Amino acid sequence: MPSWELIITGCGTSHGNPPIGYPAEWSQDPRDQRRRSGAILLGPEGRVVLIDTGPDLLHQLRDPDRSWDGTSYPRHCITRCDGVLLTHDHADHSHxxxxxxxxxxxxxxxxxxxxxxxxxLEALVRMFPYCFGFGEEVYRTYLPTLRTIGVRDGEPFAVAGLEVVACALSHGVAGRTTGFRCGGMAYLTDLKTLPPESETQLGGLDLLVLDMLREQPHDTHLCWAEALEVIARLRPRRTVLTHMGHEVRYRAWESRMPPGVVMAYDGMRLTFTA
Ligand SMILES: [Zn+2]
Ligand SMILES: [Zn+2]
Structure with missing residues (x-):
């Protein structure tokens, strides 16, 4: 059973935290400075799998664990990608x-x-045709070279030697998203409800990374009470909350966490068995 490492490279909601234009809601706590949500999985022999490619991707590749001093060569930067697991095409996950x-x-x-x-994937190709070999060819050598591979819910597939199973999640009025289970770890973001057929795929987890936007209910995301319900149903050993809004201030919220549940912060590292 190979051991992989998960880095939470961003745990903020769609606009990033804290939001500009709201000076009263600013936070001095570095744990409240959240990039758009995403993660990097690091495997044996330097293998790298990304979960999502949000608008902060460049910064996440340059400084995945937010340890860079801003001037010297970043020691932990990511210079390789063996595959991307795409949860959905929303801008904060794909742009x-x-x-x-x-x-x-x-x-x-x-x-x-x-x-x-x-x-x-079809939405991605419509938005970024030049990344997939369509459209303008003059500058081909400067363009991304990507290809799409469709996956079916519940059918295992391999990415860089990592076995992955996709599961359908409901993003409420925004349609469906995809959660990914990799061995003992599952990454479930941008969901309002967990369909019963997916729940059966998510038993016995060692580590669950879960959407939790804020205290108040929201049309497309789990709020605090809904996230706790999902955790109670799935009963993972450890849970890390992600995709948090600026209202979820680390210092004020950490004492609310039940045993086995913590808030993510950008650069958090966790290990899991693949
Ligand atoms: Zn999102
Ligand atoms: Zn979304």
Whole structure:
């Protein structure tokens, strides 16, 4: 059973935290400075799998654990990508796609596969046709070189030797998203409800990364009470909350966490068995 590492490279909601234009809601706590949500999985022999490619991707690749001093060469930067697991096509999860082009070049122009549900992959190709070999060819050597691989819910597939199972999540009025289970870990973001057929795929987890937007209910995301309900149903050993709004201030909220549940912060590292 190989051991993989998960880095939460961003745990903020769609606009990033804290939001500009609200000086009264600013926070001095570095744990409240959250990039758009995403994660990096690090495997044996330097293998790298990304979960989502949000608008902060460049910063997440340059400084995944937020330990960079801002001037010297960043020691932990990511220079390779063996595949991307796409939860859905919303801008806060996909609009950093263009930044994969630098990794293509660092990998000798190797194509990077993007795994996800066909609905989301088709939307990605519509939004970024030039990344998939369509449209303008004049500057081809400077463009990302990507390909899509559709996956079916509940059917295992392998990315860089990591076995992954996709499961359908309901994003409320925003449609469906995809959660990913990799061995003892599952990453479930942007969900309002967990469909029963997916719940059966998520038993016996060691580590659950789960959407939790804020205290008040929301049309498309789990609020605090709903997240606790999902945790009570799935009973994972550890849970990490992500995709949090600026209202969820780390210092004020940490004492509310029940045993086995913690808030993410950008740069958090966790290990799991694949
Ligand atoms: Zn989102
Ligand atoms: Zn979304």
């Amino acid at each position: 950093g796609l263009n930044d994969l082009r630098h990794l293509n070049r660092l990998m000798g122009m190797a194509t990077i596969p993007i795994y996800g549900n066909d609905l989301h």
